[in-house]
Amino acid sequence: MTHRARWLILFAVAGLIAGVLREQVVxxxxxxxxxxxxxxxxxxxxxxxxxxxxxxxxxxxxxxRTDTSGSLWVGRTVHIQIQLYAQPRTLxxxxxxxxxxxxxxxxxxxxxxxxxxxxxRISPVVHLRDVVPEILEVSDSTAVLxxxxxxxxxxxxxxxxxxxxxxxxxxxxxKLVAPLARPRGRKTKPRRYANEWTLDTLxxxxxxxxxxxxxxxxxxTLPGLRLIIEDQCAFFQSHRFVPLQQTFRILPDYFQAxxxxxxxKRHNSLPQHGIHRLQREGAGSELLELxxxxxxxxPKSIAWKVSARRNQLMTRKYESEVPVRVHxxxxxxxxxxxxxxxxxxxxxxxxxxxxxxxxATASGDPVGGMLVDDQGVRQLTWMTGDxxxxxxxxxxxxxxxxxxxxxxxxxxxxxRRALSVCxxxxxxLLDRRYHPLPFLFRSAARDRFRxxxxxxxxxxxxxxxxxxxxxxxxxxxxxLQKLLFSAGLPWMAPLFSAAVDPAVSGAxxxxxxxxxxxxxxxxxxxxxxxxxxxxxxxxAPNLSHLLRVIKLALAKxxxxxxxxxxxxxxxxxxxxxxxxxxxxxxxxLAAEQVRLRDVAQYLxxxxxxxxxxxxxxxxxxxxxxxxAEIALARDGRTQGRGVRA
Amino acid sequence: xxxxxxSSVSEVERLESSHAARPGMEHSETWQALNLxxxxxxxxxxxxxLDILLFAGSPIRLSVQLIIVAVVxxxxxxxxxxxxxxxxxxxxxxxxxxxxxxxxxWGALLYCTIALALIAVISQAQSMRQRVNGWFANxxxxxxVPGGLRAPAAELSYPPATASSSATNERVFQLVPWLAxxxxxxxxxxxxxxxxxxxxxxxxxxxxxxxxDYVLWPGASIIVVAVALLVFVRESGWRQMTNxxxxxxxxxxxxxxxxxxxxxxxxRRLKKRRxx
Numbered sequence: 075m076t077h078r079a080r081w082l083i084l085f086a087v088a089g090l091i092a093g094v095l096r097e098q099v100v101x102x103x104x105x106x107x108x109x110x111x112x113x114x115x116x117x118x119x120x121x122x123x124x125x126x127x128x129x130x131x132x133x134x135x136x137x138x139r140t141d142t143s144g145s146l147w148v149g150r151t152v153h154i155q156i157q158l159y160a161q162p163r164t165l166x167x168x169x170x171x172x173x174x175x176x177x178x179x180x181x182x183x184x185x186x187x188x189x190x191x192x193x194x195r196i197s198p199v200v201h202l203r204d205v206v207p208e209i210l211e212v213s214d215s216t217a218v219l220x221x222x223x224x225x226x227x228x229x230x231x232x233x234x235x236x237x238x239x240x241x242x243x244x245x246x247x248x249k250l251v252a253p254l255a256r257p258r259g260r261k262t263k264p265r266r267y268a269n270e271w272t273l274d275t276l277x278x279x280x281x282x283x284x285x286x287x288x289x290x291x292x293x294x295t296l297p298g299l300r301l302i303i304e305d306q307c308a309f310f311q312s313h314r315f316v317p318l319q320q321t322f323r324i325l326p327d328y329f330q331a332x333x334x335x336x337x338x339k340r341h342n343s344l345p346q347h348g349i350h351r352l353q354r355e356g357a358g359s360e361l362l363e364l365x366x367x368x369x370x371x372x373p374k375s376i377a378w379k380v381s382a383r384r385n386q387l388m389t390r391k392y393e394s395e396v397p398v399r400v401h402x403x404x405x406x407x408x409x410x411x412x413x414x415x416x417x418x419x420x421x422x423x424x425x426x427x428x429x430x431x432x433x434a435t436a437s438g439d440p441v442g443g444m445l446v447d448d449q450g451v452r453q454l455t456w457m458t459g460d461x462x463x464x465x466x467x468x469x470x471x472x473x474x475x476x477x478x479x480x481x482x483x484x485x486x487x488x489x490r491r492a493l494s495v496c497x498x499x500x501x502x503l504l505d506r507r508y509h510p511l512p513f514l515f516r517s518a519a520r521d522r523f524r525x526x527x528x529x530x531x532x533x534x535x536x537x538x539x540x541x542x543x544x545x546x547x548x549x550x551x552x553x554l555q556k557l558l559f560s561a562g563l564p565w566m567a568p569l570f571s572a573a574v575d576p577a578v579s580g581a582x583x584x585x586x587x588x589x590x591x592x593x594x595x596x597x598x599x600x601x602x603x604x605x606x607x608x609x610x611x612x613x614a615p616n617l618s619h620l621l622r623v624i625k626l627a628l629a630k631x632x633x634x635x636x637x638x639x640x641x642x643x644x645x646x647x648x649x650x651x652x653x654x655x656x657x658x659x660x661x662x663l664a665a666e667q668v669r670l671r672d673v674a675q676y677l678x679x680x681x682x683x684x685x686x687x688x689x690x691x692x693x694x695x696x697x698x699x700x701x702a703e704i705a706l707a708r709d710g711r712t713q714g715r716g717v718r719a
Numbered sequence: 720x721x722x723x724x725x726s727s728v729s730e731v732e733r734l735e736s737s738h739a740a741r742p743g744m745e746h747s748e749t750w751q752a753l754n755l756x757x758x759x760x761x762x763x764x765x766x767x768x769l770d771i772l773l774f775a776g777s778p779i780r781l782s783v784q785l786i787i788v789a790v791v792x793x794x795x796x797x798x799x800x801x802x803x804x805x806x807x808x809x810x811x812x813x814x815x816x817x818x819x820x821x822x823x824x825w826g827a828l829l830y831c832t833i834a835l836a837l838i839a840v841i842s843q844a845q846s847m848r849q850r851v852n853g854w855f856a857n858x859x860x861x862x863x864v865p866g867g868l869r870a871p872a873a874e875l876s877y878p879p880a881t882a883s884s885s886a887t888n889e890r891v892f893q894l895v896p897w898l899a900x901x902x903x904x905x906x907x908x909x910x911x912x913x914x915x916x917x918x919x920x921x922x923x924x925x926x927x928x929x930x931x932d933y934v935l936w937p938g939a940s941i942i943v944v945a946v947a948l949l950v951f952v953r954e955s956g957w958r959q960m961t962n963x964x965x966x967x968x969x970x971x972x973x974x975x976x977x978x979x980x981x982x983x984x985x986x987r988r989l990k991k992r993r994x995x
Contacts, residue, residue: 078799086804101808503964508964511971540981
C-alpha cells in the first residue's frame with residue numbers, strides 16, 4: 075500500500091466517523107464509499123497479482139540473440155531488446171520447444187491464436203527496468219521507447235501545419251495554444267533511463283529497446299528485470315524481480331596497427347609466414363657473410379669460387395631464420411584494478427596487450443604471456459593465428475574479472491549499497507513480512523539484520539552464522555562483498571576499501587613479475603621480445619629485483635619494452651604543475667601529478683640507461699613503441715632506423 | 720479467430736518501423752497544440768465539476784470559489800486525489816444538514832459516484848490524460864482533415880506492441896475500474912442501511928440482541944468468521960510464498976525463537992577470536 079492509499083483511508087475513516095456522529099448522510103456515504111473503493115481496488119490488485127502477473131513472459135535479445143552467454147567487445151554498441159508477452163497458462167505448462175533459449179518463446183500462429191482466444195492482457199501500470207551492471211554504460215541518447223505517448227514525441231517539424239479545412243474557431247484556438255505547446259519552453263517530465271519502461275496502457279505484448287556500451291574487459295551478467303506493478307491510481311505497489319540471466323564475456327578493444335609486412339621487396343627469398351630473417355649466423359638460406367675457413371666447417375659451406383679467386387679457403391655463413399616470440403607480462407595487482415570500469419590501469423594494459431597481440435599474430439609471430447596478480451602467476455601458452463588471438467582476448471577478459479581481496483571492515487556505505495542491491499534484485503526477500511526480527515530500536519540495525527537474513531538465504535548460511543552476521547563485522551563484510559561483487563561493482567568503495575597498502579602489494583607483484591620473467595628467460599630462444607605491462611609507479615623503490623631480471627634479458631640479446639600506464643590516461647607532465655584552484659581535490663591532484671612525474675623521471679632514467687624502451691601511457695604511442703621493438707627483433711638490428719615513440 | 724492477429728514479434732517490428740517512418744511527423748507541432756488543448760479542456764471540465772460539487776447552492780462569491788477550486792486542483796495534481804476528498808468532506812461537513820434517518824437517496828448516490836469518479840480521474844491523471852489527449856487529437860485530426868491523417872494518427876495513439884484489433888474487448892477492460900467505483904458506492908449505501916448508525920437502528924439492534932440470550936448480535940458469528948478468515952489469510956499467504964520466501968521465513972522464525980542462545984554463541988565466538 076502506498077502513501078496515497080494510506081492518506082485516502084485516513085481521510086475516509088475520519089469523514090465516516092464525523093458523518094455518523096453528526097448524522098450527515100452524504101458525508102458518511104462519501105467517506106464509506108471512498109474506503110470501500112480502496113478495498114475493492116486492493117482486491118482487484120491482488121487478483122491481478124495472482125492471475126495476471128504469473129502469465130507474463132519476458133525475453134531479452136542482446137544483439138538479436140537470445141543465447142544465455144556470449145561475447146561482447148569493449149566500446150562497441152550493444153543493442154538490447156526486451157519483449158513482454160501475456161501468455162496463457164496452457165502455453166506456460168507446455169514443454170519448451172526446441173528453442174535456442176528455453177526461457178524465450180517462439181510464437182507460432184497457433185500459439186498466437188490460443189493467446190488471442192484466451193483474451194489475456196497486461197493491465198497498466200507496469201514499470202520495467204532491465205538491471206544493468208556497472209560495466210555496461212547505458213546509452214541514453216539512443217533509447218527507443220515503443221509506447222511513448224504522442225504528446226512526448228520529439229518535435230522535428232519542418233513547417234507548421236495550417237489546417238485550411240478547419241473551422242475558424244478551431245484554427246483560432248490552435249493558434250492560441252500552439253506557442254504553449256512548443257517543447258522549447260515546455261516543462262517536460264524528467265527523462266527516464268533508457269533501460270526503463272513504463273507500460274501504462276492495456277495490451278497483450280510489448281517491447282522496448284536500448285543500447286549499452288561495455289566500459290571495460292571482464293564479465294557482465296544481465297540478471298533480469300525489475301518489475302514494479304501498481305494499480306492505475308497508484309494505491310498499491312508490488313515489487314518483483316524476474317530472473318532472466320545472460321552472462322557475457324567482454325573482450326578488450328584493440329588498436330589495428332595496419333599492415334605490418336613491408337611493401338617493398340628487400341630480399342630475394344621470402345621466408346614463410348611467421349618466420350623472420352635474423353641477421354645472425356644460422357641455418358637460413360640467405361648469405362650473411364664470408365669468412366676464412368676454419369677446420370671443422372662443413373665442406374658444403376665452402377665458397378669454392380671465392381676461394382679460387384683469393385687462393386684461400388673461404389666459408390659461407392648463412393642468416394638465421396627464426397620466429398619472433400612476444401612475451402607479454404601483465405600486472406594485475408591491486409593498484410591496476412582499483413577504480414571504476416574503463417578508468418583502471420588494467421583497462422589500459424588490456425588495450426595495449428590486445429593491440430600488441432593482434433599485430434604479432436597478424437605477422438604470424440607466436441604470443442605468450444604471464445598474467446601476474448596477488449594470487450600468483452598464470453602462464454599462457456604460445457598462441458598464433460586468429461584463433462590464438464581470440465584465446466588471448468578471452469584470457470585477458472577472464473583475468474580482468476577477478477574477485478577483490480576479502481574485506482575485513484564494514485562501512486555504512488557498503489551496507490546501504492548492499493541494501494539497494496537487495497532491493498533491486500531480491501525485492502521479494504526484503505519484504506518485511508518474511509523477516510520476523512527481534513525488537514530493535516535503531517533503523518540501521520534493522521537494515522543490517524534484514525540484509526544479513528537475505529545473505530543467509532542467498533549464501534545458505536547456518537542459523538548460527540546468520541546471527542553471527544548481525545554482530546561480526548568481518549563475517550558480514552565478507553558476505554556483503556560477495557553480494558556486491560556478484561552485482562558487478564568495480565574495485566572501489568563500497569566493494570573494496572584499500573586496506574592493503576598499494577606499495578606493499580605492488581612490491582609483491584613486482585617480485586612475482588620478476589620471477590615470471592626470469593622463468594621465461596630460462597626457456598627463451600634466440601630472439602624474443604619481452605613486454606612488461608605493469609604499474610611500477612606505485613612501487614618504484616622496490617624495483618631492484620625486476621631491474622636485475624631485465625638486465626639479464628638484455629644480456630641474452632632479447633628486447634625489452636616496458637609500458638607503465640598512468641592513472642591520468644596521459645603521460646606524466648614535464649612542465650611545472652600548478653593546481654587549478656585552492657580546492658582540496660585540485661591540490662591533491664596536483665600533488666599526485668608531481669609525485670608521478672618524479673617517479674616517472676627516475677624510472678625512465680634507470681630503464682633507458684639499461685636500454686629498455688619505456689612508455690608512460692596506455693595509448694597508441696605505447697603500442698607503436700612495442701611494435702617498433704618487435705620490428706627490431708625481426709631483423710636483428712640493435713637500433714631503430716627512425717624516431718622511436 | 721481474428722484474422723488481423725499476427726505474431727507479436729513481427730507486430731512489434733512492423734509497428735516500430737511505422738513509428739520510425741511516421742508520416743505525420745511534419746504536423747507534430749500542431750499535434751502538440753491539440754494535445755495541450757485537450758489537456759486544458761480536461762482540466763476545465765474537472766474544475767467545473769469540482770466547483771459544482773463543492774459550492775452548488777453556496778452563497779460564496781464566484782471568484783473565491785474559483786480560487787479554492789484552483790488551489791485544490793493544483794495540490795491534487797501535485798500530491799494526491801485525497802485532497803479532493805478532503806475538500807468535499809469539508810464542504811459537506813459545514814453545509815450538509817443533519818438527518819437522523821441517515822437514508823441515502825438517489826441524489827446522494829449520484830453525488831458520491833461523481834465525486835469518487837473525479838478523485839479517480841485526478842489520481843490517475845497522468846496516464847489517463849495522455850490517453851484522452853491522444854483520443855482527442857485523433858478526433859480533431861479526423862474532423863479537420865477528412866481521410867488525411869486518420870490512419871497514422873489512429874495507429875500511433877496505441878502502443879506499438881498492442882494487439883489492438885479487438886477494440887471492443889479493450890473497452891470492456893477499461894470499463895472495469897469505473898464499474899468498481901460504482902460498486903463501491905452501491906455497497907456503501909447498502910452497508911449504511913444495515914449498520915446501526917442511527918438511534919432508531921441502534922435501538923432495534925439492542926432489542927434484537929436482548930431477544931437472543933443477551934448476546935450482542937452478531938458478536939459470536941463475527942468471532943467465528945474472523946478466526947476463519949485469519950486462518951484462510953495465513954494459509955493462503957503461506958501458499959503464495961515462493962520457495963526462497965518460505966525458506967527465509969522459516970529461517971528467520973527459527974532464529975527469532977532461539978535468538979538469545981544464538982546471540983550468546985555468536986558473541987562468545989567473536990570475543991574468543993578477538994581475545995585470541
